Amino acid sequence: MEVRPVARWSIVWRVAATVVLALLLLNGSLRMSDDVWPFGPLSQYAFSPSRDSTIVITRVEGLLADGRRIDLPLQVSVVGISRAEIEARIPEIEADPSLLRAVSDGWTARHPGEPRLVELYLVQDETRLGDGGRGPVRPVERARWSASR
Numbered sequence: 005m006e007v008r009p010v011a012r013w014s015i016v017w018r019v020a021a022t023v024v025l026a027l028l029l030l031n032g033s034l035r036m037s038d039d040v041w042p043f044g045p046l047s048q049y050a051f052s053p054s055r056d057s058t059i060v061i062t063r064v065e066g067l068l069a070d071g072r073r074i075d076l077p078l079q080v081s082v083v084g085i086s087r088a089e090i091e092a093r094i095p096e097i098e099a100d101p102s103l104l105r106a107v108s109d110g111w112t113a114r115h116p117g118e119p120r121l122v123e124l125y126l127v128q129d130e131t132r133l134g135d136g137g138r139g140p141v142r143p144v145e146r147a148r149w150s151a152s153r
Contacts, residue, residue: 054133055134055135056134058130058131059130060128060130062087062091063075063129064076064104064124064126065124065127066107066121066125067121067122068120068122070119072119076107076111078107082111083114084114085107090107090126094146097126097146101147101148103149104126104147108149122150122152123148124148125145127143129142130142130143
């Protein structure tokens with residue numbers, strides 16, 4: 005097998021591309037802005053919470069016709085909608101809980117053998133941090149929608 009040296013133009017474009025990407029990343033990092041992602045920090049993942057903050061996790065629960073109250077994982081494969089889509093619309097859902105119908109419809113379409121959902125709850129679990137430790141989880145119901153049809 006013959007080994008050929010790398011052409012000069014090949015080295016030049018690779019070095020130039022590396023310098024350009026490094027400058028873009030440096031610009032975004034110095035500005036500390038998510039607006040330039042992926043050439044800057046995505047602060048959601050870059051920092052840990054302070055020792056005395058509150059962690060909030062959004063979820064949806066459903067009451068089935070057979071009386072069971074279940075957690076509805078906010079994934080497209082499970083309920084037809086993702087967590088990000090729900091979290092982005094929390095104020096709208098609080099103002100109009102019927103928007104939770106999309107979760108109900110997605111669940112029904114993907115789980116035809118399950119009892120139907122009769123009620124949905126938008127819940128946020130709040131966990132207070134203090135002195136480096138974790139406090140109890142406090143569920144806060146943000147919205148409730150009855151799926152009476």
